[in-house]
Amino acid sequence: MPLLLDVRPLAVPAYRRLWTGQVTAGIGLQASVVAVGQQIWELTRESLWVGMLGLAHLLPLVVFGLWGGAIADAMDRRKLLIIGSSVAWVSTLGILIQALLGIGSVWLLLVNVAVGAAGFAVSSPTRGAIIPRVLPKELVTSANALNGMVMGTASLVGPMVAGVLMWAAGGYAAVYAFDAVLFTATLYAAYRLPSLPPLGEVSRPGARAVAEGLRYIFTSKILLMSFVVDLCAMILAYPRALFPELVDTRFGGSEVALGLLNSAMAFGVVGGGLLSGWARNVRRQGLGLIVVIAIWGLAVAAAGVVDQLWLVVLFMAIGGYADMISSVWRQTILQTYAPDEMRGRMQGVFMVVVAGGPRLGDLRAGASAAAFGLTGAWVGGGLACVAAVIAIGLTVPSFRKYRPQL
Known part of the structure; x- marks a missing residue:
């Protein structure tokens, strides 16, 4: 059984442009995510305020994600991708300007983050709906593994670039400028895509179209459970909002430690992604999801009880690998189960869950730390995730037995 990452989708020019733009822009985005969180921590010295970043993301993700997915089923997906990416780019410029002017306003940062989330909420489901249009069905799982490598x-x-730039340049403006420059790659990639008009029956975008998509999900137990298990993983176990406090209390506030901690999951995503070829041959994807999400929860819990930085990074890397495989299978289920006229709306819900889940996780982690302390919030969340996903596996046998029709 081949183990190496399958790169055949990159031979398709449209997908290759999309993938390259994501890689370049994603590096800048992740650098800004670290810088914004650290800037808010320095302004407030409270993890709860860092967790509020999750709330600033959540509402735009829900509203514009569902709406953007409906639009993606009704108009040229290339044009919509350009529009959504442009809005997110404007948000990046706003964050850069506040840093250059030295404003230092938590509320201004949160507003700009919310605007960026709205642009992302439109562009992300559009991008996901484009992939099955530009690739043959048998390459979709491999493409999702490659997309996992993008995020990884x-x-x-x-985050490592963010740490270096904050240390070398002595401020946040360099990080935000780096993000703004690299983000142009996404705009260029979208511009170079071919026209992608809707196929099949076209529903007018709006509340009715969104309701049709949600009804489709709730009447399909397989799709619904694929979303539920991811919410268990992200809301209950995602510890990102606790990173600044952990670095401050255990590692002396080191910016290098902050960069390593924020990069820890990605070590597992990239390393494991290079050996992800086996994932496309797994047929019991429902059972596989239950197993890898339980591994994620256990890895997070283990990271919360160790004091050595290298062990925290190791356990979070193991969790990152498990989460990457989970994402590949969940996306494949969604893209191959739903017809094309539903894919935009399905991707909209997927994006809301994938992007909104961690933001709720940020809020949960910050509030839990305020109530139970850093260790209680971190370890308790990981163990709660394990318990929840095992319970789902026991109570929903149709999901546990699911096999994709590829």
């Missing part, structure tokens, strides 16, 4: 590479390189 960005999450690995971006």
Whole structure:
């Protein structure tokens, strides 16, 4: 059984442009994510305020993600990708300007983050709906593994670049400028795509179209459970909002430690992604999801009880590998189960769950740390994730037995 990452999708020019733009822009985005979180921590010295970044993301992701997915089923997906990416780029410029002017306003940062989330909420489901249009069905799982490598590479390189730039340049403006420059790659990639008009029956975008998509999900137990298990993983176990406090209390506030901690999951995503060829041959993907999400929760819990930085990084890397495989299978289920006229809306919900889940996780982690302390919030969340996903496996046998029709 081949183990190496399958790169055949990159031979398709449209997908290759999309993928390259994601890699480049993703590095800048992840650098900014670290810088914004650290800037808010320095302004407030409270993990709860860092967790509020999750809330600033959440509402735009839900509203514009569902709406953007409906639009992606009704108009040329290339044009919509350009529009959504442009809005996100404007947000990046706004964050850069506040840093250059030395404003230092938490609320201004949160507003700009919300605008960027709205642009991302439109562009992300559009991009996901484009992939099955430009690739043959048998390459979709491999493409999702490559997309996992995009996020892994960005999450690995971006935070480390942020740490270096904050240390070398002595401020946040350099990080935000780096993001603004690299983000132009996404705009260029979208511009070079071919026209992608809707196929099949076209529903007018709006509340009815969104309701049709949600009804489709709730009447399909397989799709619904694929979303539920990811929410268990992200809301209950995602510890990102606790990183600044952990670095401050255990590692002396080291910016290098902050960069390593934010990159830890990405080590597993990139390293494991290079050996992800086996994932496309797994047929019991429902059972596989239950197993890898339980591994994620255990890895997070283990990272919360150790004091050595290298052990925290190791356990979070193991969790990152498990999460990457989970993402590949969940995306494949969604892209191959739903017809093309539903894919935009399915990707919209997927994006809301994938991007909104960690933001709720940020809020959960910050609030839990305020109530139970750093260790209680971190370890308790990981163990709760394991318990929840095992319970789902026991109570929903149709999901546990699911096999994709590829």
